[in-house]
Amino acid sequence: MLEQAAPYVAHHFDDAEQQHDASTLGMWLFLAQEVMFFGGLFTTYVVYRTAFPEAFHAASHELDITLGAFNTVVLLTSSLTMALSVHAAQVSRRGMLIVNLILTLVLGSVFLGVKVVEYAAKFEHHLVPGPNFHFHGPDPVNAQLFFSLYFAMTGLHALHMIIGAGLLLVLIARSWQGMFSRYYYTPVEMVGLYWHFVDLIWIFLFPLLYLLGRH
């Protein structure tokens, strides 16, 4: 038991270690739930892709693979800076912690910015499901299904990124105030778990949405 962690140990825990273990388990339980949350959309994707393979192949070709790959690299880099943030907190390096948290936030914002560009292009090319949808390839009715899934899945993912950005802002403020050190860094670690999970979702979204109809 370390006295330095004492101010941050809630009264219903015996010590800092137990609190840390409970927080970690709680976050993993939440992430398991998030797997199911996104899982509903993934299942829908599997069902309709199996039913309409040609439409999905053709529709996937309309997505910009360069922007998708770029965004994948951006998110992977943000996971690196997030992991470095956790490392910095664990070795009490406040400067490195703040820099890497800010970098993670910047990279996440770049990702969201690229998504805005992509969504704008969809509106321009009449690929948004609804009255203005117009698809030139085969099976336009079921191609619209692909785009519904595209917006739902990437939209839900983007919402999670925005929430993550909010969490990072809180962490940056608290890091600035010197709250984290090797005696107490649990919030940094927990936001790290959340952020890596959001990256995980994109790791699966990218091939399923962007890499279908390329051959």
Place this chain on the structure above:
Amino acid sequence: MSASAEHSTDHSNALPVSTCITVYVALLALTAITVGAAFLDMSFLNTPVALGIASAKALLVMYFFMELRHSDKLNWVVMGSGFVFLAIMIMLTMSDMVSRGWLGVPGK
């Protein structure tokens, strides 16, 4: 009270910077491979290969960045259970969809 080096407050458990960067480079390499493989025509193998590479990336992120390497096995079980239930959802849904019309009976 003397400071004890318990795992949650012992910073030797921290993921070394070199490991972070090695994992990152591996993730970038796998991304390049998956993009390249998408342009090759491997007929029915394209999807399993893409998902296999994505799963490898996921395992790297979970084992290193999400520190399952040092975590209690209970955390492994919890995360694994999420994927097990997802697999059940997909498999049972697809077996329903794929077997429609097999019996020649209305509604089956």
